[in-house]
Amino acid sequence: MDIKDFIAPFAVWKRAFEKPFTVKKPIDERPGAPRYRGFHMNDADACVGCGTCEAICMNNAIDLVPAAGREAKDGDSGLRPRIDYGRCCWCALCVDICPSGSLSMSNEYVWIDRDPDVFRYVPGVEAKPWDGSALGYRRAEGYRLLDEDRVPMPELGHAEAVASFLELVRGYSRAQAEKEADRCVSCGLCIASCPAHMDIPGYIKAVRDGDMDEGLRLLYETNPFPEACGRVCTHRCEEACSIGSGGDPVAIRWLKRYIADQVELSDYAKALPRGAAPSGKKVAIVGAGPGGLSAAYYLSMQGHAVTVFEAEEAAGGMLRYGIPEYRLPYPALDKDIGYIESLGVSISRGVSIGKDIELSKLRTDFDAVYLSTGLPVAYGLEVPGEDHPRVLDGVAVLARATRGEELGLGGRVAVIGGGNVAMDAARTALRHGATVDILYRRREEDMPADADEVREAKAEGARLVEKAIPLEVRDAPDAAGEAALFIWNEATMVQKEPGKRPVPEPIPGAVREGRYDSIIAAIGQGPDLSFIAESDGVPVKRFRPVVDSFGMATRAAGGAPVFAGGDLVNDRKDAISAIADGHRAAIGIDRLLYGKGA
């Protein structure tokens, strides 16, 4: 044995009366490494509350909870992630997946408290000492678990596009659609922003799964115009898409189109539910646009006999007569309408209410009436000379193009306005070989038209003249009514009142004029309510029927209840909102007919 073997046991005695190291220095400063994954931080303003972090967390350490002072709005659930550090394993997958990039981690790892329940908080909402820490874990630049780039949509080139009325957008192939569908994280923020509240994550999943019948079934739950909306929907859903907070939003509209395009009309009946047995009730619908036919579809599914009265020779409303075929080919629209008619919905074409048949007669002959007549009256420029023969109405020009009539626009065309009708009229004129100026009173960023429409109109060759206040239309010299001078005042945008939109103010002396063969006015449209008499009992305020939450305008004695919806009633003025109104009214009418009260 060695002498050390005898001494060693006694050596420990010198430590016996010392305090343990951990007691003497319990919280010694030992900072985490610069990229250490410590407590979370969240930029609560950039976060959209999509819950992708919650979905990816393997430990169920994240819950989306209401955050004080944050309301739900389009593209933001109003919720924020709460982290439970009793469960968190600090893997940082939540940071890596976060679509908006708002989540990160500090390198702080020390948090001492006697109460075990406190280790759970909402970063970015509940203040912590490590908020704003420059150190910690961030997603590396360029590193993404999610693909931020949208699968490009094959389209005709601009030169080729303006040479014909061929459809501009070709549509996704299966591989492209599935790849694009893979980008969706199923957060559902889009559902709230869609006026029809379509099950968007559901049908995108159907694309991923290759189950087109399921996709079609989900589409028809809330929207019987998937071919049309798959092409021309205003796609508010994409503005709300959480993927769009850090990259391109998922191409929801194109995926909807993909599903509808994959299923032949003859196969629809196999995929879609059957209607209820006949109820013995009859419903009249005025207007065969998307709103009227949406109501017709859902009423028909409830077993009611539906007759739609349409003043035009073809059904479709503004989808047919207001949207050019290069955006919405007629066969696609006919497919949507064809399926609705196949269910037994009768469309009486060329019948005008108020001329051929009175509303009071419909109230007598039917059990309920739904009005969805849209906005067919074009508003005038309201400047001197607006009655000049070369001043045309934008909606009428588009309707004539649909009917295949000769437009006779001439070589130089001015389009006045900044909405979708103006863009469609401009692009139609381009396809008829005209040189086109679009004159708008405000700035490009103020234009109510879809940004895509404006961009494409410009790319196809239209010249945008911003801040042009219409002043007058005059006969062009030596033109004898064949051409006109459009006179405008250049404007500057002035913020006249705080919190309100800037006002175009004429620049003194900056009066300009252009000689045009046609001036297409597209400043706005209004309703034609001349068919509603006072005796019909339909309340109207400022040229708009007043309706309840189901679209009911009156159930006054003397006839069937009258419902109304679509552009006639709502402020959004787009097809998907009209479709949603039609669905809602169908529910209201069905409840009323079955005595459940609207």
Next chain:
Amino acid sequence: MDATTFAAALDLALGREKAAVAFYRELSAMASFAAQKSTLAEFMAMEEGHVAMISGMKAKGSVALSPTVAVDLGLAARMDAEERPTAGMTFQDILVAAIKKEERSGVLYERLAEAASQPGLKSVFERLVAEESRHKRYFEDLYESEISKDN
């Protein structure tokens, strides 16, 4: 335009507001469908409210109107001056007629304010100018939101 006293000034204003009521009544008689009539009835009720307000001020002997002039959006000045109310009048036609009517009243009071020599009387007309500017602005806002959405 004998408006040299406070009472005469308010009588003039009262006359303008009553004329406005008659204007909408006349249009309403011309109207051919319910939407026109309900809109005109609403605007007529507003003018009747103004008649009551000015009658009240006349009885009290004081003008209780804000001197704040509404911001001019410039629409009225550019609108075609010709009014063409017909049986088929649209919402646009009705609003244009309303805007031009308020504009004319404002211009009249402006001239009277310029011509008034008594400070008290001048103040009355200036407040009436401000009041008419607010009425005009109300209709211009409606025009912007309901008619000229795409422009």
